[in-house]
Amino acid sequence: MRIPRIYTEQPLQVDSDIELDDNASRHVGKVLRMQAGRELVLFNGQGGEYTATISDVGKKKVRVSIASFDDVERESPLPIHLGIGISRGERMDWVLQKVTELGAARITPLFTERTEVKLTGPRLEKKQQHWQQILISACEQCQRNTLPQLQTAQRFEDWLPSVTEASRFVLHHRTDTSLAKSDKPTSVALLIGPEGGLSAAEIQRAQQQEFLPLALGPRVFRTETAPIAAISVLQYLWGDLS
Structure with a gap:
């Protein structure tokens, strides 16, 4: 049983x-x-x-x-910080559940130029509590004993300068840079946009903050698929997926 x-x-x-x-x-x-x-x-x-x-x-x-x-722990040796554009409906819930299972250490929901979800005041606080419960349930299921750190949702432009991870990637399908060309990092920040992706100006701004453009193949992923694919590859290359 x-x-x-x-x-x-x-x-x-x-x-x-x-x-x-x-x-x-x-x-x-x-x-x-x-x-x-x-x-x-x-x-x-x-x-x-x-x-x-x-x-x-x-x-x-x-x-x-x-x-x-x-004292068993099941945390990845690669700390991954996901900055993810807030998406509509259940997409965001699904992303939070799956990246928790995949071992993300920190998650920051982001308001970007193309974010269609409007959250302020009590609505934002209620949504944060809802997202936190999703992380808890995911940890209960996947046997993690440490919850990912869920940051308060914030504006893209406020989040960028606060990122301190050693390696930084922004998912961008109009580039030929792949993870195979990168050295093993000690920590990773991964930036992914909402439905419709990040704007050209946001990608440029991210690159000015030392985010490297990253492609995961020739196909364009949906916003709920992209973080799952990216974190899976990161964990396989440098984390604990084998």
């Missing part, structure tokens, strides 16, 4: 009893319908994971007993 993995923000310690937070309790008790005596794996993003057993399932809270700790 599969043992569910549950994320909680709480401090975790061996030989302690805790009540899971509201989201985790609801998922364990209402969605999974687990009962006392069932085993869980808990993680809080601080490193490693904990085995625990459900001691009580109440109407609103689930209580667990933590038994042991495993």
Whole structure:
């Protein structure tokens, strides 16, 4: 029987009893319908994971007993920072889920010239919380114990000068530069536009900030396909995909 993995923000310690937070309790008790005596794996993003057993399932809270700790980590040796133009509908959700599974270390949603999604104030805050929950669920599924860092959505022009990764690439299908021509980096920033791509001015501005134009073959990818393809190649060449 599969043992569910549950994320909680709480401090975790061996030989302690805790009540899971509201989201985790609801998922364990209402969605999974687990009962006392069932085993869980808990993680809080601080490193490693904990085995625990459900001691009580109440109407609103689930209580667990933590038994042991495993310091296993499944993070890529290549830190990847994805700057991605915000896309419409479920495309953005899908991208966040998949790049988490592929090991992205940091993700920054970007408002670009061709971004059609308008988010400000409470709507932006609610969307950030929604995106964060997608990262949590993806980590629970793919067995990562460290959550990717989700930056607050920001304007493209504000994000560019803040990038500090050693190697920087902007996906651009009108170039013949490929990753095969690049030396192994210690960290990577990857810039990808929304539907319609980045404008010529944005690509030029990125290149002025030492972003190298990068092509992944002769075909033009959709905005939700491009980061999956690019990060897969990065992880295969220099990360932990084999």
